[in-house]
Amino acid sequence: MRILAIEDDPTLRLIVQRSLTESGHHCDAAATAADGGYLWRIQPFDAVLLDLGLPDGDGLRLLRDARARGDRTPVLVLTARNRTDERIAGLDAGADDYLGKPFDLAEVEARLRALMRRRLDLSDDVLVGRLRLDRRARRLTIGEQALELPAREFDVLWELLTPPGRVVSKQQLSDKLSGLDDALGMNALEAFISRLRRKLSGSGAGIRTLRGLGYLIEADGA
Helix, strand or coil: EEEEEECCHHHHHHHHHHHHHHHHCEEEEEHHHHHHHHHHHCCCCEEEECCECCCCHHHHHHHHHHHHHHCCCEEEEEEECCCCCCCCCHHHHHCCCCECCCCCCHHHHHHHHHHHHHCCCCCCEEECCCEEECCCEEEEEEEEEEECCCCHHHHHHHHHHCCCCCCCCCCHHHHHHCCCCCCCHHHHHHHHHHHHHHHHCCCCCCEEEECCCEEEEEEECC
16 A cells, blocks of 8 residues: 555654555655645655644644545544544544554554545455455465465556556556655556566456556456
């Protein structure tokens, strides 16, 4: 997942960013409402982790502004404001979930997975042909054999399987998998797709190119 964490506490921000990165996610971070709002507008994210007590404004205002412009990115509020009336205010402002501080990082990840399942009607266990993705374990197998992939190839395949059968444009893949200082170019993306096709040979799953539209993954012969 591509996640934006907006948190003003530098220690907590670093811990959250490091934990999500070590779990295989792309996590961009911001310390202020201004910086977080800017990143939120220019970059597509799968989810936003939002603190409310930011030094230059209220996180609820940032959330309301995003919803007002039609942004439906799932938002998990992480905040010390944890009274019932404050949780209600956050949910009414457009938050999808609300977790009070202190929190367990494993619970944050579990709630993020739940948000994605609800948003995209996803399953934690995806099967296309003999190719299986276990989202919780971030593990790919073909039959009983583990499919070990470099990080970028894994990320491309993850996006194509989220969910399978969905057409994903080259630009969407590039935007989702590019870092702020590490852009994924179209030539590199095409090379990843080519290598993935070879590695999926015999799996019963194939990546199809739809000219002018993008890629989709489907069972062979679908």
